[in-house]
Amino acid sequence: MTLSSSQAVDVLRAAGEPSRLRILALLAREELAVLEICRVLDQSQPRVSRHLKLLAEAGLVERFPDGAWVFYRLTGDGAAAALVAEVLGAIDPADSALYRDAERLSAVWAERATDAGEYFARNAARWDEIRSLYVSDADVEAAILAAAGPGPFKRLVDLGSGTGRMLTLLAPHAEAALGLDLSQQMLNLARNRVTEAGLEGCELRHGDIFATRLPGESADLVVVHQVLHYLADPAAAVKEAARIVAPGGKLIIADFAPHRLEFLREQHQHRRLGFAEPEMARWLTGAGLSKVRITALPPTEKNGLTVMIWTAERARERQRQAA
Missing domain, CATH: 3.40.50.150 (Vaccinia Virus protein VP39)
Known part of the structure; x- marks a missing residue:
């Protein structure tokens, strides 16, 4: 499957905004809840939700509710997904904004791991x-x-x-x-x-x-x-x-x-x-x-x-x- 020129423009326009590009880079690492993305980007939930809505409308991310939470992940396949992968792959891994986001996401991971480790240690016998x-x-x-x-x-x-x-x-x-x-x-x-x-x-x-x-x-x-x-x-x-x-x-x-x-x-x-x-x-x-x-x-x-x-x-x- 390929994109028309107008579809390609829509995809690039959706991705071509600093916060939305940062969101795509984060979701390339793992699926995330809205509040986790807010925490990494240090932005308000309404603002992040607006970015996610535009990315979803362009077919770049998938939204899926899970109980009271809402998660997002990159669209798994298709020409739009391939184009986003090309864009992300062309970015310098040492880019300061994405590097900072990766560090903040690592902090979220570490907190999750600590909480989980404490939980399993506490409850192993039971x-x-x-x-x-x-x-x-x-x-x-x-x-x-x-x-x-x-x-x-x-x-x-x-x-x-x-x-x-x-x-x-x-x-x-x-x-x-x-x-x-x-x-x-x-x-x-x-x-x-x-x-x-x-x-x-x-x-x-x-x-x-x-x-x-x-x-x-x-x-x-x-x-x-x-x-x-x-x-x-x-x-x-x-x-x-x-x-x-x-x-x-x-x-x-x-x-x-x-x-x-x-x-x-x-x-x-x-x-x-x-x-x-x-x-x-x-x-x-x-x-x-x-x-x-x-x-x-x-x-x-x-x-x-x-x-x-x-x-x-x-x-x-x-x-x-x-x-």
């Missing part, structure tokens, strides 16, 4: 109890086992393994298993748990879901269980998880359907209040996976949360060649 307040673990685990299939699996990778429940559930069906988590407290609990379960060949490692450093296409089962709603860039985490999936392997994601329980954001460090089916399907297929299947588990309590299980596969080599 983690399974806290989880049980929102979802029937037995139903979710049964659905995950069904989605995974009987195995055996050569290599299982659990990203954001928490207390290690997915490892104790799935590692008995795997020759080797690896759990990654950023919280040392969670890793300590997970180590105790897998040891008590008598699991051999199960490794726990400090690691980042955005940059696992694992070889591409190296695991025939990858699991991301109740992790994405804590993350600033869940799409990037899905892409990294998909990168690890071997030909013929599966990625299983368990998380919440969209909801409006703001107290989870305020008290429990949830950044996103669930994920819509089309959004997740777009991320999975965009990461090179196919055969996306969905299982919805409605809550047993009146004000509970619906848990979604997404399963996607990487085609085998001969299937890729045939396609």
Whole structure:
């Protein structure tokens, strides 16, 4: 798809204002809430919202409500997105305004990381109890086992393994298993748990879901269980998880359907209040996976949360060649 000359002018006009260009540069790093953009730019919400409206009308950014918050991200594809990428790529990385914005965004990231680290450290010992307040673990685990299939699996990778429940559930069906988590407290609990379960060949490692450093296409089962709603860039985490999936392997994601329980954001460090089916399907297929299947588990309590299980596969080599 290409742009007409008038469309190109509209795109460049929308991007060709200092604050709007700064916003595009920020959103090239991650999706952000309106108030976070205000904080980095040190501008009022009405002013930032006006800039975002113009960028959205030009097709350069996407707006998506999430409970009481509103997030923005760069438009994922198309000629307009390609043109913006060219413009941003031509800017000097040492540009003073963008460098200052990047430093302020880093401060926002650091604050988020500190808050999250304190939360997980504070609640590590009660983690399974806290989880049980929102979802029937037995139903979710049964659905995950069904989605995974009987195995055996050569290599299982659990990203954001928490207390290690997915490892104790799935590692008995795997020759080797690896759990990654950023919280040392969670890793300590997970180590105790897998040891008590008598699991051999199960490794726990400090690691980042955005940059696992694992070889591409190296695991025939990858699991991301109740992790994405804590993350600033869940799409990037899905892409990294998909990168690890071997030909013929599966990625299983368990998380919440969209909801409006703001107290989870305020008290429990949830950044996103669930994920819509089309959004997740777009991320999975965009990461090179196919055969996306969905299982919805409605809550047993009146004000509970619906848990979604997404399963996607990487085609085998001969299937890729045939396609």
